Amino acid sequence: MIKVSILGAGNVATHLFRAFTESPEIEVQQVYNHRRESLEQFTNAATITDLKDLKPADVILISLKDDLVSTYVEKLQDRNELILHTSGSVPLQKTAKNNGVFYPLQTFSKQEEVNFKEVPLCLEADSEKNYQLLEQLAKLVSDKIYPISSTQRKSLHLSAVFVCNFVNHLYQIGEDLCEQNQVPFEILHALMTETTKKATHNSPKRVQTGPAIRNDQKTISSHLAQLDDANFKEIYKLLTQSIQRTHGKKL
C-alpha cells in the first residue's frame, strides 16, 4: 500500500485523485488546498487547508500552478516523503530530501472522462531508490510509463503546445469559417478524427496532403482570396510556406 497526499484541487489533481482512489494498492491520505471551497468536490477524502496538518505518508504530490511548485517544495523540505510535482515546464527540484516528477502528458478537463491507463506518465527522480517508488506508484494507475529527463520534458511541453493548443486553434478557425458560411462544423469532425488517426499510425511527415505539398498554386490563390480575415490569411500563408520548405526536396 502506497500512501499519497495530494496538494491541489485543479483538473490534474482531480483526475489523479480519481485514478489513485480506484487502485486498491494506493491510499489517498489527504487532499490539501489553501481554499476550503475548492475542496468541496473531494467528498470521500480527508481534506486540509493548512500544510501543518499533513500526516506522514509515502508520497506528497504537488499539483499546483507551475509558479508555486518551488515554493511548496521548499515548505516541505524537512519532510521524509518523496515530494513529486506534475508540471511539464518545471525542472526536477532539489530542495526536498526526496524529489521527483510525475508528469501526465494529457489535456484534462472536468467535463471529459479520461481512461487513466492510457495516459502517458513521464517520470524523473533524484535517486534510483526514489525512481523505484515513483515507478511503482505510476504503474498502478497507467500502462504507459516513460523515464524522461528535465530537458526532454521541457521539449515535450513545447511540442504539446504545437500538437494540442495550436491544433485546437486551427480547429477553431475551421469552425469560424463554417459559421461564416452557414455550414455545420460537425461535417468536419470525421476528417479531424481520421487526420489524427493517420498521424498516430504513421509519421506525420509521410502522410502530409493538400494544396501546399502538391504546390497547387491555383487552389492556394483561390483559398487566399476567400479569406477575409487578415490574421487567418497570414496563418494560411505561413503554414503553406512551412509545408513547402519541409517537403522542398519533393517539389
Added chain:
Amino acid sequence: MIKVSILGAGNVATHLFRAFTESPEIEVQQVYNHRRESLEQFTNAATITDLKDLKPADVILISLKDDLVSTYVEKLQDRNELILHTSGSVPLQKTAKNNGVFYPLQTFSKQEEVNFKEVPLCLEADSEKNYQLLEQLAKLVSDKIYPISSTQRKSLHLSAVFVCNFVNHLYQIGEDLCEQNQVPFEILHALMTETTKKATHNSPKRVQTGPAIRNDQKTISSHLAQLDDANFKEIYKLLTQSIQRTHGKKL
C-alpha cells in the same frame, strides 16, 4: 438497383468502388481510366480505357483530378446518365444533361481502411429529380448526408485545409522537436487523440488551453528561446498572437 460507372483510379475512386461494391443495391458497371496499369487493382470489375466503351448506366461518377473535371463533363454532355464529380473545389457543372456533386469530406489513403458509413457526403444537383437519385445512391453507402451548395462546399474545402493539412503539419513539427531531443513522438499520441476528441465534443473555442490563452509570458518566452528553427519560431509567434486576439476579451 442503381448502376454506376466510375471514372478514375485514385484513392477516392478506390474507396468509392469498395463502398459501392459492398451495397447489394448498387452495381458498379465499369471503371474507366486512360492508363490500363492503374486499373489492375480493380480485379472484380469490368475496366475500360476508352470513354466510347461506356455502357448506359444510371450514374457516371467522375473521380479524377480537379483540373480534369470540366473537360470530362463536356465529353459526356450528350449522355443521359446523372454525371457526378467528387471534387471539393470544383463547382456544380452545367454542361451535361444531368449534373451533380458527390463530395466525400474525408482524407483517403491506400494504407488506411475507412468505414464509409461514417464519411460525410456533401451533395448538390441541378434539379430536384437528380438530387433524389443522388441522395438515394449516397444513403446506400453512408449515414451522413448533407445538402451543400457550391459556395458552402468551397468554404468546407478551405476549412479542411486548416483542420487536416495544417493540423498534420503541426503534428510534424511536434515530431521534429521530439526527434531533436531524443523523445519518442508516441508519448504525444494520447494528447493528440484527446485534443481532437474534445474539439469534436465541444466548440474548439470553448476548450482552448495553453500559455497563449493564459497570457503566460514566462512560458511563451521560454518556448521561443527553445526554438532554434526560425520558421517554427514564426509559427509559434503568429499562432500565439492569433489565440490572444481571438480570446482578447478574456485576457
